[in-house]
Amino acid sequence: MRLRNIPRANEVLATSQYVINNPKILSGKWIEEFGNNNPIYIEIGMGKGKFIIENAIKYPNINFIGIEKYSSVLLRAVEKMEDINPTIENLRFICIDAKELNEVFDPSEISKIYLNFSDPWPKAKHERRRLTSSDYLKLYHSFLKDNETLEFKTDNKILFDFSVEELDNSPYFNLEYVSYDLHKDIDEMKNNIMTEYEEKFSSMGNPIFKLIGRKSN
Secondary structure (H helix, E strand, C coil), X not given: CCCCCCCCHHHHHHHCCCEXXXXXXXXXXXXXXXXXXXXXXXXXXXXXXXHHHHHHHHCCCCEEEEEECCHHHHHHHHHHHHCCCCCCCCEEEEECCHHHHHHCCCCCCEEEEEEECCCCCCCHXXXXXXXXXXXXXXXXXXXXXXXXXXXXXXXXHXXXXXXXXXXXCCCCEEEEEXXXXXXXXXXXXXXXXXXXXXXXXXXXXXXXXXXXXXXXX
């Protein structure tokens, strides 16, 4: 699906207090940006920001970074943030392609990775572009702390099956949890925060799939 370009997006992002416009200069220095030693959680492909904003509000002792490739999408999250009062101090946004994240974060700088309703890239020739492909798992391993986790949710069964297989065969992660109907798992749902897509698809009766992978040492 072609995204509609919003001309004012770049101007808004360039002046927002929540957006880091040159994130690569903060590699290894994110604790200085946040001004504390709290763990840092990231969401790759955060869309309009509902999930990560609600997490940042709920968990003020964790720092969050929302990552989105498209400026027109990130704009919606920034606008949502600016409607909130008071300011959320433990949240930043960056606009960058996920394949560059090893230039943004140093080894062991991140404590958790969220992937929510990622682009399924349905054609077989595009498998390597999927955010749960082996190439990306290797990338995440480079900056995730030892023994920490990656969490992935989707409503796309083909993508989920692919992701389960990738993690199950990965030297970088151990597959720790798999659910083909997350919303029926009472324990896992206790702290579940839904994304916009999760609300939409679950309201239509679609099952939500989730896996958790733990970094191999």
